[in-house]
Each structure stands twice: as structure tokens, then as C-alpha cells.
Amino acid sequence: MSDFNIDTVENAGDTPETELPWAELGLKQDEYDRILDILGRRPTAAELAMYSVMWSEHCSYKSSKVHLRQFGDKVTEEMKKDLMVGIGENAGVTDLGEGWAVTFKIESHNHPSYVEPYQGAATGIGGIVRDIISMGARPVAVMDPLRFGDIDHPDTQRVLPGVVAGIGGYGNSLGLPNIGGEVVFDSVYQQNPLVNALAVGVLKHGDLRLANASGVGNKVVLFGARTGGDGIGGASVLASESFDDTKPSKRPAVQVGDPFAEKVLIECCLELFHNNLVEGIQDLGAAGISCATSELASNGEGGMHVELTDVLLRDHTLTPGEILMSESQERMMAVVTPENAEAFEAVLARWGVEFSWLGEVTDTGRLIIDWDGETIVDVDPRTVAHDGPVYERPYHRPAWQDELQADTFRSAEAGQGLPASAEELGEAVLDLMTSPNMADKSWITDQFDRFVGGNTALSQPDDSGVIRVDEATGLGVGLATDCNDRYAYLDPYAGAQLALAEAYRNVATAGAVPLAVSDCLNFGSPEDPEVMWQFAEAVRGLADACMELGIPVTGGNVSLYNQTAGRAIHPTPVVGVLGKFDDVSRRTPSGFQRWADGQAIYLLGTTRDELNGSEFARQRGHLGGLPPAVDLNVEKTLGEILINASRDGMIDAAHDLSEGGLAAALAEMSLRFGVGSRTSVHELCERDELDPFTALFSESQGRVLVSLPRSEELRFTDMTTARGFPALRLGVVDAESGGIEVAGPFPDGSFGIGLDELKEAWSSVIPSKFGQVNAGVTTTTTD
Amino acid sequence: MPTIVVEVMPKPEILDPQGKAIANALPHLGFTGFSSVRQGKRFELNIDGEVTDELLESARTAAAEMLSNPVIEDVVSVTVAEGL
Amino acid sequence: MPTIVVEVMPKPEILDPQGKAIANALPHLGFTGFSSVRQGKRFELNIDGEVTDELLESARTAAAEMLSNPVIEDVVSVTVAEGL
Amino acid sequence: MTAETPLIGDHTVPETSPLAGARIGIVTFPGTLDDRDAARAVRLGGGTPVPLWHANDALHGVDAVILPGGFSYGDYLRAGAIARFAPVMNTIVAEAGAAAGSPLPVLGICNGFQILTEAHLLPGSMIKNDHLKFTCRDQVLRVENTETAWTSQFTQDELITVPMKNQDGQYVVDDATLHALEDQGRVVFRYVGASPNGSKNDIAGVANERGNVVGLMPHPEHAVEAGYGPDDATGLREGTDGLTIFTSVVSSLTGGNA
Numbered sequence A: 001m002s003d004f005n006i007d008t009v010e011n012a013g014d015t016p017e018t019e020l021p022w023a024e025l026g027l028k029q030d031e032y033d034r035i036l037d038i039l040g041r042r043p044t045a046a047e048l049a050m051y052s053v054m055w056s057e058h059c060s061y062k063s064s065k066v067h068l069r070q071f072g073d074k075v076t077e078e079m080k081k082d083l084m085v086g087i088g089e090n091a092g093v094t095d096l097g098e099g100w101a102v103t104f105k106i107e108s109h110n111h112p113s114y115v116e117p118y119q120g121a122a123t124g125i126g127g128i129v130r131d132i133i134s135m136g137a138r139p140v141a142v143m144d145p146l147r148f149g150d151i152d153h154p155d156t157q158r159v160l161p162g163v164v165a166g167i168g169g170y171g172n173s174l175g176l177p178n179i180g181g182e183v184v185f186d187s188v189y190q191q192n193p194l195v196n197a198l199a200v201g202v203l204k205h206g207d208l209r210l211a212n213a214s215g216v217g218n219k220v221v222l223f224g225a226r227t228g229g230d231g232i233g234g235a236s237v238l239a240s241e242s243f244d245d246t247k248p249s250k251r252p253a254v255q256v257g258d259p260f261a262e263k264v265l266i267e268c269c270l271e272l273f274h275n276n277l278v279e280g281i282q283d284l285g286a287a288g289i290s291c292a293t294s295e296l297a298s299n300g301e302g303g304m305h306v307e308l309t310d311v312l313l314r315d316h317t318l319t320p321g322e323i324l325m326s327e328s329q330e331r332m333m334a335v336v337t338p339e340n341a342e343a344f345e346a347v348l349a350r351w352g353v354e355f356s357w358l359g360e361v362t363d364t365g366r367l368i369i370d371w372d373g374e375t376i377v378d379v380d381p382r383t384v385a386h387d388g389p390v391y392e393r394p395y396h397r398p399a400w401q402d403e404l405q406a407d408t409f410r411s412a413e414a415g416q417g418l419p420a421s422a423e424e425l426g427e428a429v430l431d432l433m434t435s436p437n438m439a440d441k442s443w444i445t446d447q448f449d450r451f452v453g454g455n456t457a458l459s460q461p462d463d464s465g466v467i468r469v470d471e472a473t474g475l476g477v478g479l480a481t482d483c484n485d486r487y488a489y490l491d492p493y494a495g496a497q498l499a500l501a502e503a504y505r506n507v508a509t510a511g512a513v514p515l516a517v518s519d520c521l522n523f524g525s526p527e528d529p530e531v532m533w534q535f536a537e538a539v540r541g542l543a544d545a546c547m548e549l550g551i552p553v554t555g556g557n558v559s560l561y562n563q564t565a566g567r568a569i570h571p572t573p574v575v576g577v578l579g580k581f582d583d584v585s586r587r588t589p590s591g592f593q594r595w596a597d598g599q600a601i602y603l604l605g606t607t608r609d610e611l612n613g614s615e616f617a618r619q620r621g622h623l624g625g626l627p628p629a630v631d632l633n634v635e636k637t638l639g640e641i642l643i644n645a646s647r648d649g650m651i652d653a654a655h656d657l658s659e660g661g662l663a664a665a666l667a668e669m670s671l672r673f674g675v676g677s678r679t680s681v682h683e684l685c686e687r688d689e690l691d692p693f694t695a696l697f698s699e700s701q702g703r704v705l706v707s708l709p710r711s712e713e714l715r716f717t718d719m720t721t722a723r724g725f726p727a728l729r730l731g732v733v734d735a736e737s738g739g740i741e742v743a744g745p746f747p748d749g750s751f752g753i754g755l756d757e758l759k760e761a762w763s764s765v766i767p768s769k770f771g772q773v774n775a776g777v778t779t780t781t782t783d
Numbered sequence B, C: 001m002p003t004i005v006v007e008v009m010p011k012p013e014i015l016d017p018q019g020k021a022i023a024n025a026l027p028h029l030g031f032t033g034f035s036s037v038r039q040g041k042r043f044e045l046n047i048d049g050e051v052t053d054e055l056l057e058s059a060r061t062a063a064a065e066m067l068s069n070p071v072i073e074d075v076v077s078v079t080v081a082e083g084l
Numbered sequence D: 001m002t003a004e005t006p007l008i009g010d011h012t013v014p015e016t017s018p019l020a021g022a023r024i025g026i027v028t029f030p031g032t033l034d035d036r037d038a039a040r041a042v043r044l045g046g047g048t049p050v051p052l053w054h055a056n057d058a059l060h061g062v063d064a065v066i067l068p069g070g071f072s073y074g075d076y077l078r079a080g081a082i083a084r085f086a087p088v089m090n091t092i093v094a095e096a097g098a099a100a101g102s103p104l105p106v107l108g109i110c111n112g113f114q115i116l117t118e119a120h121l122l123p124g125s126m127i128k129n130d131h132l133k134f135t136c137r138d139q140v141l142r143v144e145n146t147e148t149a150w151t152s153q154f155t156q157d158e159l160i161t162v163p164m165k166n167q168d169g170q171y172v173v174d175d176a177t178l179h180a181l182e183d184q185g186r187v188v189f190r191y192v193g194a195s196p197n198g199s200k201n202d203i204a205g206v207a208n209e210r211g212n213v214v215g216l217m218p219h220p221e222h223a224v225e226a227g228y229g230p231d232d233a234t235g236l237r238e239g240t241d242g243l244t245i246f247t248s249v250v251s252s253l254t255g256g257n258a
């Protein structure tokens, strides 16, 4: 049957002295000792494969678990009200009402995207979409928070075009609209790009599926793509099961995605759910069959018995251990009752999806895996899937944190010689909008399909992506992802809260009621106590803030070891917030509408001198001080105002203030549809006691700019006054001027920026840096 | 006009979705007897003058560094063809 | 395992955007001396047993009718390669 | 409209509309993406969408057929190259080319257009966009032929805005055929403004000689419902110019006056 000696359980019992390559597989001595203890003998090669991969940081969350518990602990009954499935399953599920539910989750594919940008990013989308399917949901949209090194760095030149093409290549082929994301350039991400992907799906309550193997005698089936040697490069020590010869093994270093196979898999699974043909289902991602069998068995009440030689292979040289660890894409595992087996096969045949029956659910409480009839794995599935090692990693506040926080923008050289005249401020606004982080991202987002499905009510470049769920009622969801890593670096606790606050604000700005949170925690090495402190602080901050805002974390992902040559990335807790619309047709766009000439522009919120970590400071090469203050009560009230204003049809545009402050928001609202404005910061400077520079560039939180018809002004200001929320009329929309005119207490009148000039400069930044993309061949054409 | 032909194929251990789709489709069109298919690329680099050793070497380097993606592809051959 | 190799190139009169992009990029990477580039496809059809005349004929038909689109592409060659 | 998120091939429609008599088949191939959108567009146009399955050669007596957009078979090999051989295509090719009677109206959108060229129902072919990237944008088109079943309700040279999204959208054709297309007025849609992809003569869509088969790269089915289409002067995503394609065919099939 095979070219290798099979290490059976029996053999393991007989040969206790055999040396196993546990260290090469990433296990620590104490972890290996624990395996010996659990089994009461040495593990077989296959068991070693399973434990090593399932107990890895990625699968077991061993460093992060003790902290992540807060997401489950810091919740009230009220917060759990709409939560149908919480943390722990493939993705959380939230009730939307009217029999509908929604599930969403963010995941990272950072390292693979660095190694092979196109395929890494593509398979990142593939993986998160399978998580959504495995809940019984139809995936309906994706988002992609991205971070790259300096825009001019060769590494960015190589990575960005491939990542973007990969996200498009895979997501577009699945028929999933891409409705938003982020693009950040910062040298801390050189050699450590962050490629996070969010997927959202919808389901009827009755379609909910969980990853558990229940019902003794039910059959276990693996379906989708064949299993190859993908993703087991590091585990090539298993290429020979006898461990003594060093037969070279050729295992692919990267996984290649097959979006066509995944699209067919989606439709096939939905038909299976629709016809009620699966009892439990689990996607195959990290740790492949090891993960799927042990999690299904561990979540169920019994055990499982499978025959591994029945797995359909793409590469016939794979050893049992490798088959167990393989991360080949586009595969699913399901539990099916014997009565449904035939109908199940018929659906798969219709979609041309390959499958093989591997075994059945038992009542033994053991996960038993055979190879050609001989037992090679005999374990308690819980010990593999759920009772992995848990570390209380030491952490402490970095010694440099105080110094960093003391180095404020105002005290630094970067904070001297600030623009003050109208002329200087006008130039500063233009400079701001042509920095890579503020520049037009459509070179990237135009590579994504935002229309497919016909349910996209809002997408990039608006503050949130909005998807209609129910055509009959307009019921739908709004989603935003955010994180300012510079804030998180200055203060990880506040930084995580600021990320949440911004995503919450974005969702509310579009008019949706925030309901749930998913997060992707990208950090450096947990073995560095300073990084671990950043992580602990960020989790604590996020959990506290969720509690205060009253929205639960429903799932997420942790990505550690994002560091190169001892230098960690900035702590980057990316936060996604999902909100609900009773009717998406009332969503508020984030730009002045073409017909909105003469509408009033109001600034909601208070502006303070908060330039530490700001985009303006970044342009001057400064990072220090404390980030803007976060006030979640303010965010809540602001959210209520925006949602009510949308419900009552008071406002026609709303855009939140974040990077670049008021200056950026004003520019962005005009750039959206090419409609100008005339505003003044006189009163703002007076009311909030600011100089004009601070009024324009401060990044104080809890602020939103809106435009509304004059007929609604009174009703609107009555509402803000009733809530004691600051609202200041800054000026009017001017559809004729073709420019942005700003007056204020400047020594030299006012400044104006022509929209054509601004648009030209703003939209040429990214295209000028990136040439053309061609699968496999990335070329940069100059000129 | 001489031409340097560069042939690139996906590495054998790497999934080739395109080849797979073709292999699946062939029998439906009555083409049986092919056990598997892989799809790669063929580049023709045209040269105005003569094929010097330097040019051939340059083509080899271009094949390895730019025309193929060494993470997932192998350069199968770099050969000279006259008057294609 | 014998393999039938099918090579397909864009017709000379048809624009080849990928070839053009490569030709433009080559000089920037220091590869000079190539006047133009065209990118085509190479298919490897693997066969379990022997390459019979029928199989080769079948491969030729597949090349002409499916692996290439005669409106924009030419089949350059259909050849047998042993043990690739 | 159905309240459910319909599964593919499950476009339940109320047959109450007076024009519901126009039954329009929508083919789903493995990898098709825009079939549900096309079904919605037919419904909003007043017709009845009928799901057709690639592996089945029956057309169930439909009055017209739409090949929707997507990536059939992943667009591996060439866009549309594998789908063209599906059993359903044999029937479509036969009925669209039928010499006797009135031939079946067929519309190919994006991948559907690519499939029609691969099947030789329409001349030319699509290659990679000249800039080599997938591009999604709102695209202005000029309707240059209002004689087809699919365009009868447009006015000659009407400018419409519909979304466009593809990677292989550059239309190529040999010179003789190009001249014939132009001379015979078979260019149905032409890009207006900067060329999005390098297509010959800015061609966005063409018809066969008899005018019953039309293909275009942009997506009229994504411009049929205010709030979900391209931007237009009235606001964000309000554009519904694409709907006229569907009302045109429904009205011509039900003998309505255009």
C-alpha cells in the first residue's frame, strides 16, 4: 500500500524507545511530556502530527487564551440577547430578526501573503469564506483590511499588487461583493504585511449548522478538493514515518487556491443545507483533517472512527501524518445520517464535487484513525482539540513606553512651525490628501467586484459596506473594519478601544445599529514580554469597550509572531463591527450629493488639541504622546443621533472624522461626487478654543460631519440639543463652486482648493507607484 | 528573426486548478485516455539581431527571475528557435 | 509516464497585452536586447499507458477545438515527450 | 420578489404579471455568478425567469435565453472555453441559429458574451484588458443598434450607464469581420469616454447577422434597481439604465409595442 513503514498504535506500544522529531514539529519538551502522559505511551507518527499541529499557537491559541477569555466574561445578559452562537464556533451568529441571522468573522493570512502575495491573499479569502459556509450560511460579502510597508519600499512594490490581485481573483470568482477594507502604509509592516480578510454570511434560523459529530452510526464524509501536500512544508520530517532515513520530500511551500472549486463547494453546501442533508459540518483550514476530525468529535457527545486510506489524494506519496496535517484548500467535512447518504451523494454529483466516506460517529469517546485497517491514532479528541497547552506568558509594560508617551507632537520638533496662514493651511490640506494613506484607493478597490449579487447598498469608499439581506423588507447589515496602529502603539489599551470606536462610528454613520464585533489581533512575538503586554492591554481595552458599548465580540482571530529581525509590527487589533438596518434603502452615503447644493454642513462633536499619532504627525515623521481620548458614551450618543437622523430622513450625507481630522473629512465628502463646499472654522475655533491648524488637523474622536437640507436643520439641531450633543453649522454645500472654500481666523483671508486639482493629485498617488499585474509576473512600468 | 522560447510549468507538487478543470472537461467532449493535464506558459522572446551567449544567459535569468514565479513554477526549458 | 505537449500562441496579428507588458518591463530589470515578447500556453496531457496514434490524433483535435481558440490563437505544436 | 435568499436554480416567481408570459431562461454553469441578478432583472422587467442547468439540454420552452456573467469553470483555459461545450449550449446554438421561423433571442452578458464567442454564435473574441487588471467601474455606453430584441426600447445613440467588471474584456476581431460588423450596424453597444480595456473600435457589445443574438461585456442586470446600481445624477447607486434591455425583450416577446 505504501512506501513507508506505518507506525501503528501497537507498534508505538512496542517501541517506546523510538526517538520522535517532536522538536522539529514545534513542540516544547513539556508539551511532549504531556502527550506521553495523556496517551500513557509514546505517540505514533500520526498522533504526533495531530498534536503538534493542533497545539500550535495558530490552532490552540495557547498564548492568547488566558486573555481572550475576557471577551466571554465581560458580557451582560443584554449583550447576549441577539447572540445565537458565540465565540468558539467557526464564526459567531447574531439574530437579525424576521427569522434571519448573520454571521461574520475576520481572519489573517499575513505570512502566506508575504511569501506568495497572490496565492496567500487568495487562500486567505477562501479560508474565511469556508468558515462562514460551515455555519450553514450563504456568504454574501467580503472585506479586506490590509497593511503594507512604505509605499516606495521594494517589498511593498512586490507584495501589494499580488495581494490585491489575489483578493480580487479569488473573491470575484466566488461572486462575493467586496464592500470595504483598509489600506495602510507604514514601514513597520515591511516584510510583515498584514492581510486580514472578513467574510459575512446570512442564514435563516433553521439553517444554522454547528461543527459537531453527533448521532452514533452517522457517517463522516470528506468532500471538495483532493488532499495534497499543501501547507506541510515544515513538517517534511514526517515524509518518512520511520524517522531514520532522510528521504528528501518535495512538499509545496505555498498553497494554491482554486476559487472555482470553492464557488462550486459553496453552492453545493447550500443545497445540502437547504435539503437538510448534513447534521454537522466543519471546514478544513489550518491543521486540515486533524482539526476537522478532532473538533467534530470533541464537540459531539461520542467518538469517531475513520479510515485514512479512503481520503482522495492528489499526491500519492503522502504519509498518514502528512495527510492529517495537509492544509489543501477547498475541502469540507460533514456528518450525514445513513438515510441521507444517497441524497447527499446526488447533490455532490450534480455539482461535480468529489467526496469519500471516511468512517462514522461512535460512542467510544475516542477518535480512532486507521490506515489500511490498522489503528494509527487512538486519542481522546478533547485532548487534541480543546485541552491543549495554555500559557500564562510573562508580560510587562515596555521601559520605553513612558518616554514614548512623553514625546508629544507639540513638544517635538515636528510640532513647530505649523501652518497658520490660509495659504499654508490650504497647502497642508493638499499635502495631507496626497499622502499614501489618505490618497484615493480606487486603484485597489476597482479590482474588486462590488456589484455582484445585486444587494450592495453601500461599499467603498463609503464609511461602511451595506448589504441587503432580505429583498422583501430591505432588512440588511452594515459593516466596517478599523484600526489605527499608531494609536495602539502609543497606548494599546486605548488603541484597541479607538479601533472599536471608529468601526462603531462608521457603521452608525451609515445609519446601522451596531450589533456585534469580530476582531483580528495582529501582534509580534508572544515570547517577548513587551509584545505580550501590548496584546494583554489591547484585549483588555477591547473587552472593556465592548461591554461599555453593549456589543459582544462574536469571534475573531489572533495572529502572533508578526516580526522580522527582532522588530515587531505595531500592535494592530483590527476591529470589525456589524450593524443592522431594518431597511438598507435609508443608508447614508458619505459624500455631498450632486443635488445637495445649498445644504447645511454640520460638525458633530468636540474638537480638542489631539495631534499625537495623527496623520499630520506621520507626515512629519513623528510618533509619540498619548493618542486621542476615547469616550464611548459620546460615541453611543453620536451613534443614536446618526441612526435617528437616517431613520427620519433628516440627513443626506454623513462622514466620520478619523485620520486627517476635519480637513480630510471635508475633502473626502467633496471628492465623493465632485461636489464642493463653503465652510468656516471661525466658530469652531472660538467654541472649542482652538487655533485653525488644530481645528483642521486634530484627530479628536466622536466627530462626524453631516449635510442636510435647510428644511431639516431645526429638527436636527433640536435632536442634538435634546441630547446635549455639540453640533455646529460649519457652512454649506456648494455644487457650483467646484472647490473647497474654508474661511477662518487666518491672517490672510480664506483658502480654496479646486476640486479638479485636488482630485487629480489625490487619485494619482497610488497608480503612479504601482504598474500592472499579471499572474505570476508582476511588472512595474514607469512613465 | 530568431526567438528564444521559454517554457514554464507549475511545480508538480503545486495544485494546478486550470489543468484540473481541463482534465475534467476532456472526457465530456469525448477526449478520453488522458489521466491528467497541467497548464503552463510559453514565452517567445524575439530578438532583432543574433542570439549571443549573453542574450541567452539574459533570457535564462529573466526566465528564472521574472517570467516564472519560483515559488510555484519551474522553468522547463529555454531554447533558441529560428524563424518561428 | 508519457506526456503529450501542446503549445498554443496568440496569432501574430492579435494584440498580446501580457507579452507587451513583459516586453516593456524587461529593460527596466536590466534585460535588454529583446525586441518583443509574446505569451502563450503550454499544456501537458499525461497518459497512463502508451501513446497510440489515436491518442495523438485525439490530442490534436483537442488542441484545435478546445485548448486553442482559432479566432485568436494558433496551435504551434503537438508533440510527445517521454518521462517529463 | 422572494423573501428567501434563493439558491441557485430556485428563482420562485409569482406569475401574476401580465407580461409573465415572457419566459426567459437563465443558464447556470458551474462558476456562474450573476444568474440571480439576471433573474431579478427579468422579474423587474416584467418577465418570468426560468432556471436552466448547464448539464441539461432542455430549454423548457423558454422564449429567450440569457447567459449570465461570472467565471464559468473558473475561466480557466480561456473565459467561456469550457462552458461552451455544455449540453445546454448545443440546444441554444441550434435554436439561436435555426434557419426556419424566428430564431431564439439570446443575450450573453460578460462571461455569457465570452461563451457566445467561443461557441461561434458571435464573431471575435475577448482577451485580457490592455491594462491586465480586473476592473470594476460605472461605464457609459452608447446604444447604436435598437433593432434587436434586446434593445428595441432604447432610442438610437442613447447613452446609458451600467457597471462593468471583468479582466478579459478586450474585444478583438479580424479586420474583415470588424468592417462587416460596422457596415451592417452590428455594433450594438460602444464604450463612451476613455477606453476601459483597449477593445477594437471601443466595441462593448455586438449582434449576430439576424440580430437575435447579442453579447456585451458590461452588466445591465446590475443597473435595474434604484439603490443597487451605478451612481447617476440623482444619486448614489440610483442608476437603472440596464432595465431597458429586459423590458425590451419582454415586450418584444409578448408582442408589446416598443
Ligand SMILES: Nc1ncnc2c1ncn2[C@@H]1O[C@H](COP(=O)(O)OP(=O)(O)O)[C@@H](O)[C@H]1O
Pocket: A143, A144, A145, A146, A178, A179, A180, A181, A182, A183, A441, A444, A445, A459, A460, A461, A462, A463, A464, A481, A482, A506, A656, A658, A659
Ligand atoms: N483594501 C480595501 N478593500 C476594500 N475597500 C477598501 C480597502 N481599503 C479601503 N477601502 C475602503 O475605502 C474607504 C476609505 O477607507 P478608510 O479611509 O480606511 O476609511 P475610514 O477612515 O472611514 O475607516 C472605505 O470605504 C473603505 O472600506
Ligand SMILES: [Mg+2]
Pocket: A463, A506, A656, A658
Ligand atoms: Mg471612517
